[in-house]
Amino acid sequence: MSITYLEAIREAQAKALADDPRVYIYGQDVGNFGGAFKATKNLAKEFPGRVIDAPLSEDAIIGSAIGAAIEGMRPIIEMQYADFSTCGLNQIVNHAATLFWRTQVACPITIRLPSGGTAGSGPFHSQSMEALYATYPGLIVMTPATVEDVYSMLLEAVAIDDPVIFCEHKYLYYHLKAEALPTEALPTGKARIARPGRDITVVAYSAMVHEALAMAEELATEGTEVEVVDLRSVKPLDTDTVLASVARTGRLLAVGEAWPWGGVTAEVVARVACEGFDLLDAPPRRLNAKETPVPFHPNLWGTHRPTARSIAIAVRDILRQ
Amino acid sequence: MSITYLEAIREAQAKALADDPRVYIYGQDVGNFGGAFKATKNLAKEFPGRVIDAPLSEDAIIGSAIGAAIEGMRPIIEMQYADFSTCGLNQIVNHAATLFWRTQVACPITIRLPSGGTAGSGPFHSQSMEALYATYPGLIVMTPATVEDVYSMLLEAVAIDDPVIFCEHKYLYYHLKAEALPTEALPTGKARIARPGRDITVVAYSAMVHEALAMAEELATEGTEVEVVDLRSVKPLDTDTVLASVARTGRLLAVGEAWPWGGVTAEVVARVACEGFDLLDAPPRRLNAKETPVPFHPNLWGTHRPTARSIAIAVRDILRQ
Amino acid sequence: MSPHKLRAVLQALSPTSSTKDTGLNREKFRQAFRWMLLARLSEEKYANLYRAGKIQGGVFIGKGQEALSVSVGISLRKGDIFAPLIRDQAGRLAFGESLLDATRTYLGSRLGPMRGRDGNVHRGRPREGYFAMISHLGAMIPTVAGALLAKRFKGEKDFVGATCIGDGGTSTGAFHEGLNLAAVEKLPLVLVVANNHYAYSTPTSRQFVCADLVEKAAGYGVEGYSLDGTSLSECLEVVGNAVERARSGNGPQLIVATLLRLGGHGEHDDAHYIDEKLKQSEVGRDCLKLAEKFLLEKNWGTKAELDEWRADALRQIEDAVATAQREPHPDPNLDDWRPLATQHLSEGHHCE
Amino acid sequence: MSPHKLRAVLQALSPTSSTKDTGLNREKFRQAFRWMLLARLSEEKYANLYRAGKIQGGVFIGKGQEALSVSVGISLRKGDIFAPLIRDQAGRLAFGESLLDATRTYLGSRLGPMRGRDGNVHRGRPREGYFAMISHLGAMIPTVAGALLAKRFKGEKDFVGATCIGDGGTSTGAFHEGLNLAAVEKLPLVLVVANNHYAYSTPTSRQFVCADLVEKAAGYGVEGYSLDGTSLSECLEVVGNAVERARSGNGPQLIVATLLRLGGHGEHDDAHYIDEKLKQSEVGRDCLKLAEKFLLEKNWGTKAELDEWRADALRQIEDAVATAQREPHPDPNLDDWRPLATQHLSEGHHCE
Numbered sequence A, B: 001m002s003i004t005y006l007e008a009i010r011e012a013q014a015k016a017l018a019d020d021p022r023v024y025i026y027g028q029d030v031g032n033f034g035g036a037f038k039a040t041k042n043l044a045k046e047f048p049g050r051v052i053d054a055p056l057s058e059d060a061i062i063g064s065a066i067g068a069a070i071e072g073m074r075p076i077i078e079m080q081y082a083d084f085s086t087c088g089l090n091q092i093v094n095h096a097a098t099l100f101w102r103t104q105v106a107c108p109i110t111i112r113l114p115s116g117g118t119a120g121s122g123p124f125h126s127q128s129m130e131a132l133y134a135t136y137p138g139l140i141v142m143t144p145a146t147v148e149d150v151y152s153m154l155l156e157a158v159a160i161d162d163p164v165i166f167c168e169h170k171y172l173y174y175h176l177k178a179e180a181l182p183t184e185a186l187p188t189g190k191a192r193i194a195r196p197g198r199d200i201t202v203v204a205y206s207a208m209v210h211e212a213l214a215m216a217e218e219l220a221t222e223g224t225e226v227e228v229v230d231l232r233s234v235k236p237l238d239t240d241t242v243l244a245s246v247a248r249t250g251r252l253l254a255v256g257e258a259w260p261w262g263g264v265t266a267e268v269v270a271r272v273a274c275e276g277f278d279l280l281d282a283p284p285r286r287l288n289a290k291e292t293p294v295p296f297h298p299n300l301w302g303t304h305r306p307t308a309r310s311i312a313i314a315v316r317d318i319l320r321q
Numbered sequence C, D: 001m002s003p004h005k006l007r008a009v010l011q012a013l014s015p016t017s018s019t020k021d022t023g024l025n026r027e028k029f030r031q032a033f034r035w036m037l038l039a040r041l042s043e044e045k046y047a048n049l050y051r052a053g054k055i056q057g058g059v060f061i062g063k064g065q066e067a068l069s070v071s072v073g074i075s076l077r078k079g080d081i082f083a084p085l086i087r088d089q090a091g092r093l094a095f096g097e098s099l100l101d102a103t104r105t106y107l108g109s110r111l112g113p114m115r116g117r118d119g120n121v122h123r124g125r126p127r128e129g130y131f132a133m134i135s136h137l138g139a140m141i142p143t144v145a146g147a148l149l150a151k152r153f154k155g156e157k158d159f160v161g162a163t164c165i166g167d168g169g170t171s172t173g174a175f176h177e178g179l180n181l182a183a184v185e186k187l188p189l190v191l192v193v194a195n196n197h198y199a200y201s202t203p204t205s206r207q208f209v210c211a212d213l214v215e216k217a218a219g220y221g222v223e224g225y226s227l228d229g230t231s232l233s234e235c236l237e238v239v240g241n242a243v244e245r246a247r248s249g250n251g252p253q254l255i256v257a258t259l260l261r262l263g264g265h266g267e268h269d270d271a272h273y274i275d276e277k278l279k280q281s282e283v284g285r286d287c288l289k290l291a292e293k294f295l296l297e298k299n300w301g302t303k304a305e306l307d308e309w310r311a312d313a314l315r316q317i318e319d320a321v322a323t324a325q326r327e328p329h330p331d332p333n334l335d336d337w338r339p340l341a342t343q344h345l346s347e348g349h350h351c352e
């Protein structure tokens, strides 16, 4: 048996629905159709009345989830693409994120954002919005990179009493396969050493973990041992694990698929510079997407985001210093 | 004669309207009423038909400005508070910001965001949204800290062919006064040494520049010479001026009124760590607001944001290393 | 009863039956009037405290809208949801908010429901069905809809959710999406629009074009009512009826009341821009005065009773203010500054 | 002419005068038909290329909606604004888009108007009044409104702006805010809703409750029309009329056409969920076939002419495809990767 990243998302939702009567799924086309990506395939049939098609109204979809959460439900919201969450952003950042702090009433909603770029998706179906949401106090932002994590973290997202922005990467939907679903997992907020190495720390998350691993594989043939840290969640961000890795390697490259200004790579580098300055034997570096909207054409897209190749170039460069 | 930060905003808009027939102002209550803060006082009378009350529709307000810009106008949009721009965010980040790159047609709109905290304003009338917008390619984000800059930069914002997010700070509206309006100004994208010093570089912007200057004043009495860099615009961010300053002082503190995760302070520290690692004689530091929504009560608010006092503590701490 | 302007726009109302408690009756009217009085007098007090510099932040009052607001609060019952907006002091009290909650919030007491973290009209106790509005107008509509959806999921019966909004708020995308979603789900949502002719300084001519906002009802496929917001009897009847229709499965109800904001947008605003003609017209009448007149004319209350009610209200207010003023303000050193319910996942400050 | 289903919902239309060019006439019908044919055949070609793996990204076609779409494009003229949506190949061509622009965009040519930076239906030439949609539905409505505002500022006369949206898109806040803003400003906006019964897989029963979306018109205070979207003659007449009414100062026009999406949401979608009964009903008829029948019955064209038109369209398509296929694709090394018109203010990559 083998299971894809996408199937794991479906299985996690099936389990959440089966285990907890407070869970329901709401989003455009999630019902009989099973979702634009089939992440809710057959769930409407298996859980009648609990997997519901929503109107084309992102703001109201999120708003309704907040109200339902106040009343004790645990909604899972699917945005058709992460990019469309800008239309529901007000409810996410100003309502869901502030509710507990203002009223002491928890807001346990999970918002699934099909995120990140794939070839031919263009400026409006490719965005990586984790940093935008991570900036707001009151939200948890998960960015699972593996089949195992996407499954266990989605279950954890539903169980957590706070709003979770669940950034699942569309590129991994079909590309990534595992033998089986996990039975245990790291707790939320813990990063993972995806590959140990002694020469340099490459911090990545989501799809970029796999570019980093491919790069590490390649550099291993040259005798360079790259340590790849998979952040798993970008908020909370596991600074300790990153610092411990840099303590071992003395070098840091932070890689992200999002735009250059701000974002996860800035936060990672800033934390290491502030809290682990003396651990660094060379200047840290960042590698992000290019400073333009995400291009449509595969030729441009392939250059816009970091790849194993461009990461390798950056790593070699750092190691020369 | 003396002129406030707020009056300078009004004067800049009056001049833009007078000089360029393509300019008009659109926003809630900006017409006869002169705006919630009186930033458009009398302008509707002085420029009939060009300063227009909008319905309570942020998304449509911004969307309409984009259409008007395509047709060659230069709209100035007032959001009643920066916080409400979340309701128009989709049009800003997905439409205005992408237009030129996608179509080669420029989108010269200026979006004025009354930003930042004041006592008793609470979670929804206090936000600092510069980092959110700076993340998106295709936007310019200005954060003027002085009466002179708010005037000249607003004029520049209107003149620039790209969408400008103009973060004017509400705390400075009445607090800040100058003798006269400036006749010349630094170009957009250039930071300013607000106060020269040799011991440490404190990078700030908007209202925090004044907290930093107050702190520098105080520390000067102890013989510490703080250099305060006023970023003026956070995008583009003038890395060169920051690096040059750190080259002189060897120490860096980045101060921002926004939340801790990401944002301007992360970007500044990350750039200095990456590009000026060897200039640093001590670990860099950041000082941000606290990790909660902006509190309503003045007691809480005064602690939530950085102040001259908390900046001084951080600076002393860095200097001890 | 004053000229009956009630107009069911979409569907004829089932005639108001006098056995059902939705319409006009003496006890309900008297009770509603007392809440209105308490609301009016307490807000006058807050406004005075504001002018005396005793209140941080703005004060936004519901003067002229008490009849409408109280009709909402009084028509709901335990188990229902109420998401008031800025001009709903009367409805809040009638729904069950304690005057002390309100007063503590205005006066910055640490013991108020928001503990200084949020202020004035942003208070609420969501666990008790009394939602705490965010400022972004329209946002509470889908939120209430979602709460109703949850109640349906949980198998609850006979519940209703009500929320209020202004003429300006109808222009938000949130209003549209929220009402439509509620219609699609056929939720028992009562959406009360107070068309008070201004959104801050903006007149309705810059806000919408239809003759009456209730014309929107048809486009959402919901039942709609247009009414005179200055008449307590009409408000009680129409709102009460709509609440019962929602409760008994007729889906969302859109109520549009016509009235005038009898003052500034907030206490900082002198309202100089309000059209003198409107002030002098029927919509400019004070619902509290009209209700008082009605009460006396119908002999549902005596002058002496009214005086006593007023004195009682003032006493309650003085008590609440005195209590709140003795209480501690929030202390930043006691706040945990953690935004998450899952405390250990809240991030500390890095790089400091 | 087929049974006249034209219904002016809000205001009686001024009777269609045969001297004005808004209604039905032979030349216009023939011309419209040819654009429909070119749209249908070109989209079939793109769909085939998609299935052959020759196209990156999705292909979303307007099969069944050509009559409505072409009526919009053909009713506009130079100086007007058109912001088409995903099912508007026919309207785009009629408005003046070259088939080569469309084909280049689908085939990834660097010489297309979007130069590979954006794709398929997101193309446009805003400088020429032909806007390039963003994906977020509803967003183009306020944008067109703003362009019309600008034209008014600039003192232009007799202009119109049109944009299209689906039944699903009417549920967005952007739709509501945009149409309302246009109504408040009394702008010459023609908003064309294609109710094709599905938003992706979502049936209208999950999208709205009113019987006909045109019932929304009253709530915005705009003129509204409901029509049979399968009938080219009716589409030409109603849309043409609305465009002229907008042009002559009657404010926004809301047109709601009923029809069926004759295929999947995109070419990746087998549309298995579409109700068989709908397919068999009147709304499920193919507007192109109906138009062809009409043409022949009325003797406005002969079978031979039709064959020739088809052959001509196919030739154009083959030419465009052949040209586009010879052209270079975008080269990342030639792109300047600068998002700003003010080039020197674009940021480079830091920390790399």
Ligand SMILES: Cc1ncc(C[n+]2csc(CCOP(=O)(O)OP(=O)(O)O)c2C)c(N)n1
Pocket: B028, B056, B058, B080, B084, B087, C086, C087, C135, C136, C137, C165, C166, C167, C168, C169, C170, C172, C194, C196, C198, C199, C200, C261, C265
């Ligand atoms: C989305 C949004 N935009 C702007 C504001 C700022 N604002 C607060 S109240 C107000 C006017 C509200 O008018 P209306 O809805 O008619 O209510 P009223 O004050 O008349 O009761 C405005 C513009 C807001 N709260 N929310």
Ligand SMILES: Cc1ncc(C[n+]2csc(CCOP(=O)(O)OP(=O)(O)O)c2C)c(N)n1
Pocket: A028, A056, A058, A080, A084, A087, D086, D087, D135, D136, D137, D165, D166, D167, D168, D169, D170, D172, D194, D196, D198, D199, D200, D261, D265
């Ligand atoms: C705001 C927004 N949310 C979601 C989507 C994803 N999406 C693209 S097309 C579509 C269905 C549109 O249905 P409709 O408006 O009826 O147009 P049709 O496809 O039927 O022509 C959806 C949900 C989107 N483009 N924009």
Ligand SMILES: [Mg+2]
Pocket: C166, C167, C168, C194, C195, C196, C197, C198, C199, C200
């Ligand atoms: Mg109002």
Ligand SMILES: [Mg+2]
Pocket: D166, D167, D168, D194, D195, D196, D197, D198, D199, D200
């Ligand atoms: Mg549709």
